[in-house]
Each structure stands twice: as C-alpha cells, then as structure tokens.
Amino acid sequence: MGKLMPAAVLAAVAALTVGCTASDGDTPDARHTSSPSSASSSTQSPTPGRAEHVAGESVTKAPTLPDGNVVVKAANVTGNREMDIKGGLKAGPLSVMVNCQGEGELTVRVEPAGLRFPLKCVAGEVSSTYNQLNLKHTRAQGTVRVTAPSGVRWAITVGR
Secondary structure (H helix, E strand, C coil), rough: CCCCCCCHHHHHHHHHHHEECCCCCCCEEEEEECCCCCCCCHHCCCCCCCEEEECCCCCCCCCCCCCCCCCEEEEEEECCCECCCCCCCCCCEEEEEEEEEEEEEEEEEEEEEEEEEEEEEECCCCCCEEEHHHHHHCCCCEEEEEEECCCCCEEEEEEC
C-alpha cells in the first residue's frame, strides 16, 4: 500500500476532523484527530469531550508520527514548556502529536502559524491527539508552546 492510507483510516480521520483555532490564513486545512496508532474500537475507551485513549500510547516517550521528519520532541514533561522548531516553519504539512496523563487540560500553540488546540487529560490513562495542518508560508522561526497544569505529564512530537 505504500504511503496510501486505508479507506477506514481516512474515514475515521474525516469523521474526527474539527476546527482548530488559527490566524494568519496558514491553517485552513488543520486536522484534529485521535492518535493514528492502530487500535480496535474495543481497546478505545472514549470519555465525552476529550480525545480518545489509545492502547499503547505513553507519556514517558515521545509519540511516533505516521511519517515525516521530526523537528521537535519531548517526553515525560510536566508544566509549561516552549520549544523552538528546528529550521523554522516550512510551507507544507506540519504534524503535531500529543499524549497526556493526569487531571487537567493541556493547550498546544504553534507560533507564528496561529495553530492552537486543547487536549483534555485524565488521571489513570493516556489521552492522545493528532493534528496536521498545511502551512502556506515559510517562516525563519517557529515555536511550539505547551501549557499544562503541574499535575499533568505529557509528551509531544512535531514533524514535517
């Protein structure tokens, strides 16, 4: 199959697509989905109003993107962190995968693209989300900012 996604995965991505906050016209194609890890519906235990739990995901290691080159990653982090994107923001796809565990809400911002999305985290299991956006403009610098309560542990991978 190569780089083509199975129809079921594409249907799941389309069904889970929601709008993400964006400015500067860079993110008209932002996608917000649960983790692309393969998991049957019997292993997922969604809680209303938050991303789904995906078996095998962790906060102790950075998530693995389905494809692309990693430009930022962090694991087993608590609280807030700001990370520079290696090589800045390039025109084209940018993927962000986040896992979190603990009680509270985590927020991810990609600047200056204007992407912003929350992830509701719960105690006792890992919540996961995956976003991909298509940037129209290249910028020499880019930053990923994660804001999270001190009781939430998280891991992130950003790639293009």
